[in-house]
Amino acid sequence: MKIGIFRALYLGDILCSIPAIRHLKYHYPDSCIYYIGLPHLRDFVMRFSFIDFYIDFPGCEGLPEQEVVESEVQRFIREGKEEEFDLLIQMHGNGTIVNDFLGQLEAKRLVGFSPETNLDPVDWFPYPESAHEVHRHFQLLKHIGIPAENFNEQLEYPIFVGECQDFEALKEVYGFSEYVVFHVGAKSELRRWPIQNFALLAKYLKKYNLKIVCTGTTAEYAHVKEFINLIGENCINLAGLTGYGSLGCIIRDAKLLVSNCTGVSHIAAALKTKSIIISLDGEPERWGPLNMDLHVTFNGLEPLSIESIFRRIDKFLQGS
Template sequence: MKIHPANVKKIAILRALQLGDLLCSVPAFRALRHAYPAAEITLLGLPWAAAFVDRFSMYIDKFVHFPGYEGLPEQAFDQDKWATFMQLMKEKRFDLVLQMQGKGTIVNEMLQAMSLPLVSGFHCDESTVNSDLFVKYPEGISEIDRHLALMQHLEIPLHGKGLEFPVYAADMAEWENKILPLLPEKYVCVHAGSRGEWRQWPTPYFALVADYCAEHGYEVVITGTKEESPITQQVIYFMKNQPIDMTGKTSLGTIGLLIKNASILISNCTGVSHIASATRTPSVVISMDGEPERWAPLDKAIHRVIDWPR
């Protein structure tokens, strides 16, 4: 390995993004944990990702809220929160920070200004870092392979490409309390929501597919966050059959169980599609963003991705 484990006691990973982004990084997190088994690994992420760290505690030990930075779209920049974060980073004294946020056009300069001991990650022509710990951001490949490429650049042995979604006793208890009239593999999950309208297949189309499943003997379960309620209600409105509406009624754990036990997931290219990949639930994923090669599940035998713009 380029960085010997004896020299690394505390690692920070900058990946302040959404569920699908983090799930696609799990194989890299797994390799990192095997390479540095005694290190304390911290995720610098969005507020929701504290729950992700709890679920993946076998790979990540701690969570710190990354408050955003000027030019990054995920959060509004707040100078006071940034100052607090900078102070915390000084106190944490990380031996290594991994830039897994993206190409580095904004964050590489930000990290360099923080005077950290060791920083590794991605760069591009607009964000070049003069360090052999950085690798050029690979284009045209799977998001899973992209982050494994960083591990390989650091000479960290890989431990498979498979995604994971662990389920715990608390998830099972919460699931059982919902008392849903569902038999395993006798229902389909239809997830019409997504972050950004450009990634959403039209709701009447989802309704047509949902009705097709219902007419072939399957229960139809509509899933989505509370914020996606306007979208899921449109799907239900356009349907001829009555589905089970689970909009806003599932935690991260119960949506995982719901997808795990489904016959199939039908969704936009969004976080739930990666849960289906992790649980090996067959899926049909409609890609609206023109990047199916980046986000498509690797196992094409049980997952069908439709590049809708083409």
């Protein structure tokens, strides 16, 4: 059985869909699962053992994630038809744009989310606006007939042996062992909590005598540097210096992650690292980590007491 999964989104979005994809493979162990996603995330997605193949998605009109080259789109459609998918699942979003587009691949069965309620109720599931992102995909699987037994909502983030060895070398070079991770960046500036507020948290943490390790992309290096300038010594800037494996190791071994609501918050959820997440997307109930014993999500769009975050820091670190 050849199954295609369409979800051409970013790292955090992918991690939130992993429990559903894993569950799908559990019930169809002999199937071949093809993930259709953004080209630059191929290496990340292929870390998951239950995903067999990856197909680069070239974009389509109306989706903001990448620039569209029409010749590449036509090649994608042509090659997608040749795959002859037995099942193609649209997990990208509510389907306003992509459902008709995916229909051009002529899968034997196309299913997924839909913004409408008048479509075939067997194949199309009205998009649940209020569900948590992890549960949303599980609801879709149940709707199309995948048994619910043994569903596990825990995220996962594979780390390989060689990456652990590289991480140990990185720690030796930069000289850190007991530390807290700060991730002050996010793709959109609108989802970045002011670094002055992050600096207040970092200064409060000094009483715990922990190093502060800053992560981020190369593009976020200057933003991270500005944050470090506010807090002074005892801080390490690793922005732009980590791959998927080393980033996972850094978060896995941290005493705590403090972050905007972005991909690293889901990595912490997958690796069961305690975290304090500041949500500026207006949907903390959708994107916040599910395990509230390990993770606390604060809605940064509402009045927020810095003392309440201090208390949560103390609860996490004094109990560790």
